[in-house]
Amino acid sequence: MLGEGILKGLAETAKNFAGSFVDKERLTTVQYPEERLPLPEASRNFPFLVYDGPDWEAGLRCVACQICEKECPPKCIYIDKSKDKKPDFVGKMQIYPAKFDIDISVCMSCQICVEVCPFEAIKMDTEYELATDDRFGGLLLDRHQLARSNEYYHKIHPTEAAEVDARLAEEKAKAEAKARAAAAAPPKAAPPAVAPSASTPATTTAATRPSVPAQAAKKEEVPSSPPAPPKEGEAR
Amino acid sequence: MINALDQIFVLLKHWIVGFMPEALQPFVGIVLSVVAIVVVFPGLFALTTVLERKGLGRMQNRIGPNRTGPYGILQPVADGIKSLTKEDIVPVSADAVVHFLAPLVLVVVVFMGFSVLPMGRNMQLVDMDAGLLFFFAIGASTELSIFMAGWSSRNKYSLLGAMRAVAQMVSYEVPLLMSSVVVVMITGSLSLVKIVEAQNQYTWGLPHWYIFTPWGCAAFLMFAVAATAETNRSPFDLPEGESELVAGYFTEYSGFKFALFFLGEYLGMFSMSGLGTTLFLGGWSAPLAALNFVPSWIWFFSKVMLSICVLIWLRGTLPRLRQDQLMNFAWKFVLPMTLLNLLVAALWRFMGEGWLRWVVCSAILLGVYVVAGRTGMKRKHYGPRSYRYAE
Amino acid sequence: MTPLAGYLLVAALVFAIGLAGALTRRNAILVLIGIELMLNAANLNLIAFWRFGPHPEALTGVMFAVFSIAVAAAEAAVGLGLVISIYRHVRTADLDKMNRMKG
């Protein structure tokens, strides 16, 4: 009969209406500022720079190789190289970014900078409450504002950070073994042996790159790695 | 005491008017009544918005607004402040004068409809001889303000929304009138006060409301459908279908004018509910003779709010109709049924007292309803769409 | 001036304005509007005569006006239907351009 469906529908909504008062399980709303859902581990929003150790300036992993600046699709990364050098995590002398700015209003959260970075220096943050009451100021974040500790990285992306740490530790161990071997064979030749490998970022890239697909079990890094080396080759 | 409570507003008005000089008294009396209407119904509007949002939320297993004030009851205040402080934008190409006039005309016209509704014993602004006719004449004028809004905005969505709204309102005005005419036939008066008085009688403690007769029940159902369409409520909310037309005819309105349209829409809903209550649900009369001690205006407003709740319930349940379904339903089903109902009401009138007329009238209405519902509203199965030029 | 004369003058004025509209406008719809105005002016006359006439209880004036309103509604419906139908043929609602018998 005409109108049967309407009655059925009305009964259904009435059931929902009454049920929502009785059964708290029905209410799916999360009261946002007070309650929050845990973020999925793969969530990402805006890049940050990782540093090791207590001092953010000394511990920055970034060596100002400018690959991310070149790869960035909306060109929102601005890097100035430093004149002097400082030792990186393996102890090699590297230049460091004197200026590392990201324009937050331009960034599109594509994660390409993270994928191309050979030094695991830039990662994606999960912070999403970025609203301010200032419309035009504070859009260009400098390296101090971008710096986050490795512990923070472990907190937001535990699995990924553990992999990265393992990789870095392996690299460091390899470098140390190399240094030890160099020190053992010709005691005086150690500094020159280190120097060529550390002179350009590209050599380090070549050294690190192959280890990435071999080590990384994470699927998202595997497809992104093959296209990266040829590009670097062109850049050189 | 009970009588005083029932007539409290009337007495209050007389008391205030008593302070005025003789010459001003009729004028002040009218102003007081108008002020009461202009205060009470927007207040009811504020209440209804939060009720609607909470109710719809619960039907969708959500909580609804709960931030402003305890349980979100101050939400209408927040909405009001927001719409008052928002920038009032008039599109450059819009027809400024008509664009400005449209919301005003709508709200003024809708307010006028309340002037004939009896909201309690002796509580009506004017007891007009042709009250029902006045109500429909006023209701017909809202269409023009909607057209004005849609046309003056110079926006395709607005114009489409306005055309849809006007077409829909013109189509559903016919069944609306036809279903109300039945009541006039039986009562023998167009005055809404007389219609309520005719229903304010009791046999065995049960009221003589028209909804409790076969023709009254049928007329009430069709009146409800037509009134829902007339006030552009879901499921007949095609004129402002958000998924198709942004906001329909008031797309280009912002700030306070938008709020006026919103107010006009809800006031239209109230006046339609009030009219339905007056015609079929006994107006201000109590549902049981034993409950007559409760003031009459409480009954009127609780009936109106009850019908508003049903409208909200319907909105939470039914999906929007398509334009052709809407028109087919109006012209091919509701209108013939109202015409049949006219005949049934005449039959009822002339068959005299007794159980026979109940059986005959119910049988005719139910039989035709079932048959017409089976054949007339048969679901059409549309094949894949074909294009004449695109392929 | 008596009240009736006032109403009759207003009706005459509205009638003349309607006539002027019907005679001077190009658009067919506006010509129809002019005709509607003339009919309305006549209605006002009828009702004014009924109100101030000798036998208001006979209701002749009001009845005439009510029937005239009904007929005017029918006239408007058919007239506007014709305008739309002509517009489909000649793509204009301009009366000066509808000067051909050939469809």
Place this chain on the structure above:
Amino acid sequence: MTIVFWILAALTVAGALAAVTLRNTVHCALAVTTAFAGLALLFLQLDAQFAGFAQILVYIGAVAILVVFAILLTRGSETSEHGVFSPTWLAGLCIAAAVFALLGWAVLRSVNAIPQQVMAPAITVKDVGNALMTRYVLPLEIVALLLTAAMVGAVIVAMHEKGDVK
């Protein structure tokens, strides 16, 4: 001759004047609605409740809507390049002025002859209904037939012709 009458008369005449002089067709339609409303109020002022409400219901509720629909369907709101008045507008204006002069002269000449009932007639809507169903039942039926015929006719006239690809 109350002040209400003058206000309503001014409203009606202003609406009618605007309706025939404005350039934009939709504005004309809205202005004519004002004139209709003014006339309806004049009817009400003349104690003809039923006629007044019927006027609002039919003219504002239906005819004005029909007119704006027709305007939009014929793209009438676009002002034509030849101007909105016909070439023979002067002649038309003269005829209208002559008609008004004649009517006005007739009214003013007979001002003393026309009747002056001042008492408001005690006519209710019920009386109108009774009269419609008794004395005027034949005209009522004829009007009903006319309206039906007009409706069918309007639908047929405005209907797409078969094979008309537009």
